[in-house]
Amino acid sequence: MRKYLFLLSAFSLTTYAQEKIQHSEIALAFHSIKSEKPSDWIIVYASDGLMGYLNSEGKEIVPPIYEKIHPFGEYKENWARVETLEGLSGFIDSTGKIVVEPKYEYINKFGEYKTDWALVSLYDHYGFINSRGEEVVAPIYAEIPLLKR
Template sequence: MGKNNRFRHRKPQRPASDYKPPYSDDVLAMSVEGLNLSVETLDVLQKGGIKTLGDILSRRKNDMYKVQNFNKKRLFEVSNAIAPLGVDFRPDEPKVQDGKQEPAQRKENGREREDRLDGNRGKDRSRDDRRKDAPRDERQNAKPHREGMRPAEDRRRAEQENADRRDFGKNKQQGGKDKQNGREKQDNSVDFSKIFPREKLVHSPRIEMKKDRFTKFQRAGRWGYKDETGKEVIPPIYTEALNFKEDMAAVEMNGLFGFINRENVLVIPYKYDTAGSFSEGWANVSLGEKCGYVDQTGKETVPFIYDAATPFTGEGYGRVKKDGRWGNITKDGEVSWQ
């Protein structure tokens, strides 16, 4: 009895999802270490068993919150990191509309139809049994079967054999061209790639990142900076810190981001929910659910109207997302949607 109690409260294992992201194996096998993520986000992903880009793309956005210590800020960071690769998270499943039957219900109704058929077969068998048990005189007086007719059981068996022969004939002809009424039979299968075209994945050229003379370090859960000699130049007082880019770095204090210079002077005050590094003089930041861009003085250069935004690529444009579409934005604010 004790042995059975050991397994009473064990939760059944959930079946593994058979979803595979629609990208090449090389893309799916890319390590998360190549996504230019912060040290903390990279550590959270790896501790949660997410080692490759495929591990990210096989999850929906809401599934990422199941990873321990993964929050909205880290989701924003990961989304910005994968966007330049032309990939995205697993799409959400469409909701079942009212009036449409659930698959489980259809399956259950199928079982009910089978039960009814089995019941009818049982009635036929019971009818045959009563006929066999009837006295000989009654059977002789009963109306004889017409020539060529068989009992119900034999007739069902013959119908099944005919159906099997028809299926075999169809399978034998499959792969060839059937002709009907002198014309070739058309292929009515649907090519979903034409209905739902997917953007061709284009790999961006690998950009060699120059190592800055200031590097981050952590002490007692706080972040600061050291110079090339290892000397502490900015004390570890920030809850989050990004690398210096264009002599400025995004740092977090009390849950909000601002920007400091190399003298640890706060140039842009703490007001943003998330922030990226400066590139081409602009940095992508967010206020609430919307994203935009600011320059090195803190002036808003692109309004906060986009659902996502990435740093500028170094080629004169950044990437923005709105209403489910990605596009390239230039410094004049023009967006070429894809």
């Protein structure tokens, strides 16, 4: 099991796991906590420094498997860019679901090239994803210059 689950059992919180977990108990299990969007979610850091989210009842919404979780809405409304230990990026939505698998080395903001498209790169080649999380142009191009508008 994950390190943070071991910490919960070490503090005899087995009974509480089925009930509402209070912030003080979460603090025992995680290295650091702070509030983040969605407003009822708590961003948590496991002992290895990886990030995830719990809801206000203590239920895990996003497991702490990401090196970095960017703020929701920074790239697209209700989406947050996530980065893995391997340096790969993708997106989760405001329900915690992965909407773009973290497989890209780089993701640009939506709308820079075309409305509802974001430039992505993989192995120094470029393509695009759309605002539904679909890869609409595979990352096979060595260069995609930004056109002046």
